[in-house]
Amino acid sequence: MSVIRLPMLPGSEKxxxxxxxxxxxxxxxxxSNAILLDVLRDQVGTLGVKRGCDMGTCGCCSVLIDGKPKLSCLVLAQEVSESEITTVEGLADGHHLHPIQEMFGEYGGSQCGFCTPGFLVVISALLEENPTPNDSEIKNAIEGNLCRCTGYQQIVDSVRAASELLNSGNTVSNSTEPKSNPNPGFDE
Amino acid sequence: MSEKEKKEMVGYRQQPGKIPFSRPGSGGKSPFSEPRDEEMIPESQGGKKNQPWGGHRHDKLITGRVVGKSTSLVDSKWKVTGRAKYGDDIRLPNELIGKIVRSPHHYARVLSIDLSKALDLPGVISIATGDDAKNKFGVLPVTKDEHAMAVDRVRHIGDLVACVAAEDEGTALEAVRLINVEYEILESIHDMKDGLNDSEKPIHDRGEYHIGEANVQKRVFQEFGNIDSMQENAIASHKNNWFFNGVNHAATEPHAVVADWDPSGRLTLYTPQQVPHYVHRALADVLEIPMHQINVHRTFVGGGFGGKSDPFPHEMCASILARKSGRPVRITFDREEVYWINRGRHPSHIEMNLHADEKGRLCGIETDALIDGGAFASFGHVTTYYNGVLHTAPYEIGAFHYTGARVWTNKPASGAMRGHGAVNSRCAVEVGIDDLSEQLQVDPISFRLANLLPPNSATITGFRVTSIGMRECLERVMEESDWKNKFRKMPLGHGIGIGCGFFISGSGLPIHWDPNKFPHATVHLKIDMDGGVTVHTGAADIGQGSDTVVAQSVAEVLGLPLDMIRIKSRETDTSPVDLGSYSSRVTFMNANAAISAAMKIREDLLNATSEITDSPIEKLVIGDRRIFRKDDPAVGVSYLEALHKAQEERGALVASGAYRTPPMGRAHKGAAAGLAPAYSFSAYVAEVKVDVETGQTKVEKVWAAHDCGKALNPLAVKGQIIGSCHMGMGQVLSEEMRYGRTGNLMNTDLLDYKIPSVHEMPEVTPIIVESNDPEGPFGAKEAGEGPLLPILPAVCNAVYDAIGVRSNELPITPDRLYKNIEKKCRKLKIDDPMDLPSPRLEYSELQEILEKRSQEHSIRDRDRRLKSDIKPYHNGALFGMDPTIPPDEVDESWKVTVIPSEEYLESPRLAGSAWLHTERRKRGE
Structure with missing residues (x-):
């Protein structure tokens, strides 16, 4: 209940x-008591990090801290001072999407998309550590993330496909590629 | 210059000797048009696509480009890069943070609100209370009973009392703490049964329409068919009293809103809404400004499921605060607040009685549903009907009795949630059929197959049913799950169960019913010289992929790749009115509107091509970015050439298309509730493992067949089916809104409100059945809500198959199930639950009769589908009535009643007792 919340006036010292x-x-x-999630969203502006529950149950706020997936709503910002933090915005290499980003679209891993950033960073860490995860390894990796739309099955499909793509050595498509020409010729 | 060269140069004259310049709009990849994919072109148009059930009115529009192919969502790249902006991601310069003061009491009168301390706090910019907006609103025009903030009374814990806008969140929260509200506590109601009684202070006062002095918000009585003889004719009867706990949508995105009152005096409201149009209307009512001064901007929606389809008080609060402060105001809920606003599935007491006669026919369904509406009406009017009328199909029934009542209690309001109103009572029906089959000693799938309504028929309540893929759904899941070798044959603890579903694909009557015959959905198209197609639609993409479906429909008709279609569906300023994403109406209605708009553009392009190539229009076909002669594909023009020709003297091509449902249904009171232009059907088989020593249930596998008419985007349809399994599995096994002894909601977070994680999810095999609906866009029907219905009864029935124990309260948590296991053990005088006998089936003679009838019906259904039999078919034919005439017109014992008789009122059932009250206006006071 909001009415019984403790006072949260901003402290004077930063x-x-x-x-x-x-x-x-x-x-x-x-x-000094700032939560990493708030710092990322309100000050750094990485709005791809989502707030779903504020208590570590939904996984929407997952980020990588020094390569390890963590829930940013349960981390004090000052704990991770000097760390390397990766959010969903940091997964793509320029206009080249990370394989898991590409496959999420292709295999329906994302419907409403709100839990997607959390899943993506967790899965990117999984693939970094284990490029060929089996189904149970995939499930264990994403067990802390809740998705209300997909029923997870298409997320697991996406991870499998991303793993294949990653190991095939092929790159993912570049989103700046030219798109369809409305004035095509006729090729017999 | 030769004749041929002249033709090629139409519109763009080149100076002799100069290098030819490219047409404006050219560029990009894939310089050659791909040949038409004959596999995607329907047989009726000379292609190779099989059409076992005949053609469709949209066949001639098929270009084989995108429809029917698995397509990733057009906005998926935004979502996977974190660039999709949801409610709380809208950050406007100079924004204020809004927070809400909420009631700590279940039911109380607000005596005074002292704002002085809060106003003195530095950083607090504005505060609003109920006095700032006294007009009522609500999603249904007949039951407007909400205020932006409490006027006079608060009606549940968490009800809004006041709101604050401050420079930052901390200050806003401190201001909320400093606002002192004095309450006079009133006696609250928590048990929905108490809501049926007269009360000193009903939660709402509906004036002359108030029912008694009770808390009954809506009551329904319906009797159709051979009511008087259904019990006499029955050789088997099922009676069960269910209790379904309330569940919440638990969308991952908590509600959030940003209101910005701009310097020109217009309001822009950024909100993750399923139904921007109703918010638009409600804002105009509450703020007393005309609709044209409001722009509702739908952000990306982080999951809706019905939970974001009401106009909400916090949306009003943000707007009021923005008006007062002159600055943008952002209000974001924490997870707890999501449960206070709720609108989840109604907690329900459902008494379900089914009767079967000696021929294995369903001679009667009697349903009595008392549903707990919480503190506000929301969609409740409709929910009360849906709990009954949505189980009048897919089975042909001899009699239908329904009494329903929705009561107000001092809880967060219930509302619409995926499978609106149909889920709980459907579960009760399907479990009942399982029980009846057991009593009759027949296979429950055979029982269902022998009692289905045929295609192009009318239900007992007069719903027009067009396409039905129910038979195929049942046959497919039976085959794929190896049903015959598993059902009633597996060892203790392992079970398999069947459940079916039936759901509306759009509602026939719009909520805001206008005598002016406004369309349900409208789509505008605009194509300028660049060749890209801008689609303006008001349909709200909430993750289900409605933007993708509308893009696919337009691309298909115009023969374009998806990257040439741009969807603008966000703002009411630029989008035509669409009634929103609820009732599973969007694909059906919006794609139909899009097709009708695209057909107009198509006609323009064909005319232009005909002119350029000197070919009659009938000879032309549209292929990949190219329009050409069917008999000589070399003669043709590119899409851009045709477009530029069509644009001569006129500029951008614009077209508008709309969809409105045809007139349907009967005339009795409530006949429009549940009426839809098409219905979806589904059948699921679930296989479970139950630990008899702990009561723990694990769903191992689900075979899920859903008749969606035609899968425009199979990837999305499968996603909807699997996602529905997830949500339904939550309701049947783990999710419930738990209210404590004093009526407090105890699990307002995702730790205690248990939605299934990846480990709980079974392996789902989605099976798409395509029944090719005559009215649907390219034959499509809904796939968003219907697929949820069958999973609940399939799991319940599978649990029974596993251990021979039925539960009548959902969710079937281990503790509840274990209590029932203990009870069964006591009854059978067994010490160890491991000794429980698993149910076994020995067929009676009826099995053969049913199988024979289902074979006959299978032929009947095929003839009706293929239109070789076009006679009308009314429910009742199975019971010997003339199928071509509504039975009530020929048989006096066949009832159509919507008011209870005095005889009934002598001993009404639970919800039926709502009819013991008299409406105030009829009391003659």
């Missing part, structure tokens, strides 16, 4: 904080 976020060094003064 502490310096810096971290490498998606490869970019960010330094901001933050409140």
């Amino acid at each position: 502490i310096p904080w810096k971290a490498s976020i998606n490869g970019k060094l960010i330094s901001k003064p933050i409140e």
Whole structure:
């Protein structure tokens, strides 16, 4: 209940904080009790990190901290000062999507898309550690993420496909590629 | 210059000797048009696509491009890169943070609100209370009973009392704490049965329409068919009293809204809404400004499932605060607040009685449903009907009795949730049929197959049913699950069960019923010289892929790749009115509207091509970005050439298309509830493992067949089927809104409200059945809600098959199931539950009769599908009535009644007792 919440007036003192976020060094003064999720969303502007429950149950706020998936709603920002943080915005390489991003679209791993960023960072860490996960390894990796739309099956399909793509050595499509020409010729 | 060269140069004259310039709009990849994929072109148009059930009115529009192919959602790239903006991701410069003061009491009168301390807090910019907006609103025009914030009374814990806008979240929360509200506590109601009684202070007052002095919000009585003789004729009867706990949508995105009152005096509301149009209307009512001064901007929606389809008080609050402060205001819910606003599935007491006669026919369904509406009406009017009328198909029935009542209690309001109103009572019906089959000693699938309504028929309540793929659904799941070798044959603890579903594909009567015959869905197309098609639609993509379906429909008709279609569906300023994403109406209605708009553009393009190539229109076909002669594909023009020709003297091509349901149904009171232009059907088989020593149930496998008419995007249809299994499995095994002894909601978070994780999910085999609906776009029907219905009864029936124990309260949590196992053990005088006998089936003579009838019906259905039999078919024919005439017109014992008789009122059932009250206006006071 909001009415019985403890006072949360901003403290007067701020502490310096810096971290490498998606490869970019960010330094901001933050409140000492600031939660990483709030810092990422409200100050850094990585709005791809989603807030679903505030208590570590849904996994929407997952980010990679030094390569390990963590729930940013349960992390004090100052704990991870000087760390390398990767959010969903940091998964693509320029206009080349990460294989799991590409496959999420293709295999229906994403419907409403709200839980998607959390799944993607967790899966990218899985694939980094284990490029050929089996079904139970995939399920164990995403057990902390809730999805209300897909029933997970198409997410697991996407991971399998991403793993194949990753190991095939093929690159994913570049989103800046030219699109269809409305004035095609006729080729017999 | 030769004649041929002249033709090629129409529109773009080149100076002799200069390099030819490309047409504006050219460029890009794939320089050659792909040949038509004959496998995708229907037989009726000379292609190779099989059409076992005949043609469709949209066949001639098929270009074989995208429809029917698995297509990733057109907005998926935005979602996977984190660039999709949901409610709370809208950050406007100079924004304020809004927070809501909520009631700590179940039911109380607000005596005073002291804002002084909060107003003195630095950083607080504006505060609003119920006095700022006294107009009522609500999603249904007949039951507007909500205020932006409490006026006079609060009606449940978490009801809105006031709201604050401050510079930052901390200040806003502190201001909320400093607002002092004085309440006079009123006696609250928590048990829905109490809502049926007269009360000193009903939760709402409906004036002359108030029913008694009770808390009955809506009551329904319906009797159709041979009511008087159904019990006499029965040789087997099933009676069960169910209790279904309430469940919440638990969409991953909590509600959020941003209101921005701009300097020109217009309001823009950014909100993740399923139904922007109703918010638009409600805002105009509450804020007392005309609709044209409001722009409702639908953000990406992080899951709806019905939970974001009402106009909400917090949307009003943000707008009021933005008006007061002159700055944008953002309000975001925490997870707990999502449960306070709720609108989830109604907690329900359902008494379900079914009767079968000696021929194995369903001679009667008697349903009595008391549903707990919580503190507000929401969609409740409709829910009350749906709990009954949506189980009048797919089976042919001899009699249908339904009494339903929805009561107000001091709980967060129930509303529409995936499978609206149909889920609980469908579960009760399907479990009942399982029990009847057991009593009759027949296979439950055979029983169902021998009692199906045929295609192009009318249900007992007069719903027009066009395409039915029910028979195929049942046959497919029976085959794929190896049913014959498993049912009643597996060892203790292992079971298999069947359940079916029937759901509307759009509602026949729009909620905002206008005498002016406004369409249900409208789509505008605009194509300028660049060749890209801009589609303006008001349909809300909530993740189900409605943007993709509308893009596919347009692309298919115009023969274009999807990347040339741009969907603008976000803002009411630029989108035509669409009634929103509910009732599984979007694919059906919006794609129909899109097709009708695209047909107009298609006609323009064909005319232009005909002019350029000197060919009659009938000889032309549309292929991949090219329009050409069917008999000589070399003669033709590119899409862009045809387009530029069509644009001469006129500029951009624009077209508008709309869809409105045809007139349907009967005339009795409530006849429109449940009426739809098409219905979806589904049959699921679930295989479960039950631990008899702990009561733990695990669903291992599900075979899920769903008749969606035609899968425009099979990937999305499968996603909907599997996702529905997930949500239904939650309701049947783990999800419930738990209210404590004093009426407090105890699990307002995702830790205690248990939605299935990846480990609980079974392996689902989605089976798409295509019945080719005559009215649907390219034959399609819905796939969003119907697939949820069968999973509940399939699991319930599988649990019975596994251990011989039935539960009548959902969810079947281990503790509940174990209590029932203990009870059964006591009854059978068994010490160890491991000694429980698993149910076995020995066929009676009836089995053969049913199989024979189902074979006969199979032929009947085929003839009706192929239109070799086009006579009308009314429910009742199975019972010896003339199928071509509504039975009530020929037989006096065949009832159509919507008011209870005095005889009934002498001993009404639970919900039926709502009819013991008299409406105030009829009391003659």
